[in-house]
Amino acid sequence: MSKQVKIGLIGAGRIGQSHGEILALHTPGAKLTAIADPAPGAAASLAARLGLSQAFTSPDELLASGVDAVVVAASATVHAELIAQAAAAGKAIFCEKPAALSVAELDPALAAVERAGAVLQIGFNRRFAPGFAAARAAVDNGQLGAVRLLRSNTRDPGLANPGAVPPWTIFTQTLIHDFDTLNWLNPGAEPIRVFAQADALVAPDFKAKGLLDTALVTIAYSNGALAMADACFEAVYGYDVRGEVFGSSGLAKAGHIRVTDLDRYAADGMHVDTARSDTGLLQDSYRGELAAFVKAVRSGRTTGATGEDARRALAIAEACIASYQSGQPVEL
Ligand SMILES: NC(=O)c1ccc[n+]([C@@H]2O[C@H](COP(=O)([O-])OP(=O)(O)OC[C@H]3O[C@@H](n4cnc5c(N)ncnc54)[C@H](O)[C@@H]3O)[C@@H](O)[C@H]2O)c1
Numbered sequence: 001m002s003k004q005v006k007i008g009l010i011g012a013g014r015i016g017q018s019h020g021e022i023l024a025l026h027t028p029g030a031k032l033t034a035i036a037d038p039a040p041g042a043a044a045s046l047a048a049r050l051g052l053s054q055a056f057t058s059p060d061e062l063l064a065s066g067v068d069a070v071v072v073a074a075s076a077t078v079h080a081e082l083i084a085q086a087a088a089a090g091k092a093i094f095c096e097k098p099a100a101l102s103v104a105e106l107d108p109a110l111a112a113v114e115r116a117g118a119v120l121q122i123g124f125n126r127r128f129a130p131g132f133a134a135a136r137a138a139v140d141n142g143q144l145g146a147v148r149l150l151r152s153n154t155r156d157p158g159l160a161n162p163g164a165v166p167p168w169t170i171f172t173q174t175l176i177h178d179f180d181t182l183n184w185l186n187p188g189a190e191p192i193r194v195f196a197q198a199d200a201l202v203a204p205d206f207k208a209k210g211l212l213d214t215a216l217v218t219i220a221y222s223n224g225a226l227a228m229a230d231a232c233f234e235a236v237y238g239y240d241v242r243g244e245v246f247g248s249s250g251l252a253k254a255g256h257i258r259v260t261d262l263d264r265y266a267a268d269g270m271h272v273d274t275a276r277s278d279t280g281l282l283q284d285s286y287r288g289e290l291a292a293f294v295k296a297v298r299s300g301r302t303t304g305a306t307g308e309d310a311r312r313a314l315a316i317a318e319a320c321i322a323s324y325q326s327g328q329p330v331e332l
Helices: 014-025 042-050 059-063 076-088 103-116 130-140 169-184 204-209 283-299 307-326
Strands: 005-010 030-036 054-056 069-072 092-095 120-122 147-155 191-199 214-221 226-232 240-247 250-254 264-266 269-271
Touching: 005 014, 005 059, 005 283, 014 030, 014 042, 014 283, 030 042, 030 059, 042 054, 054 059, 059 069, 059 076, 069 076, 069 283, 076 092, 076 103, 092 283, 103 307, 120 283, 120 307, 130 240, 130 250, 147 169, 169 191, 169 214, 169 226, 169 240, 169 307, 191 307, 214 307
Parallel strands: 005 030, 005 069, 030 054, 069 092, 092 120, 147 226
Antiparallel strands: 147 240, 191 214, 214 226, 240 250, 264 269
């Protein structure tokens, strides 16, 4: 491998553009060399913006272009096939969450990764947010004692186009972050029971078409710890991601809604600046996960979420769907 890790970006949509910029401008040891996206002009315009000469409409061409590694930021429906394809081509892989939309779809991709001995890191970026990482360190070094209760939430600022949200998105693409966070903050324990309640409270007219925009999930773990995760697609005050671990010796709370340390005081009270997007609030974590991936390509081992971690979170999302449909708790 050359001095810099040559990376190809697959998918130039919303998060692909953010990852492309981070890889091109803010990731030590990385050289973004190519972008692929089948949408007309998507790869070419991002490549032009980032000063790259290689833009493709097919991931096949990108995989043949001499890259060491790929960052998959394409739509979730194609993640599993792209992971398998990149592994077979001998590439190290970073793939956005969810790694697949079902465990059945994910397993063959993980088998391909195993066969190839490929590095696979999944984009559970909260693990790289400083407060969340400190919470995990507090669990690891025993400062919190035995873990008893955990919480995690994701509240998006707004739901611009409710008709474009695929069914089960709140579990498979939004709360999947929270499921990984809860699993990761309770290391060594397995989720054993899941109960999910959900509704369309933001855009009720779309419920009949499969929209769920508000959800509350409880999870029981094998070590006795109990966890809850909630999500809503409309938080009028801004993007809101927080987590909590409560143990026999203390409490760790991670995450906040502010994007600067400004407190502005006025006649109507105190104001802080909040984010309108995930990339606005959690920029450090996206840079951190991609920097860790470049190190993983060199070392052969990721410090981020693995394929197995992705599978564990996805199994909870699937259990949520079953629980919502039956109205009953689901054993894993
Ligand atoms: N970690 C995070 O915080 C975070 C944030 C946003 C999105 N995501 C995830 O990233 C993924 C993409 O989300 P988005 O918001 O950027 O979606 P998007 O719709 O804006 O972009 C997806 C892009 O993928 C492209 N694409 C589709 N099939 C492809 C293929 N076979 N090869 C290459 N490109 C292909 C589409 O043309 C589109 O440009 C989703 O899985 C989403 O859950 C993660």
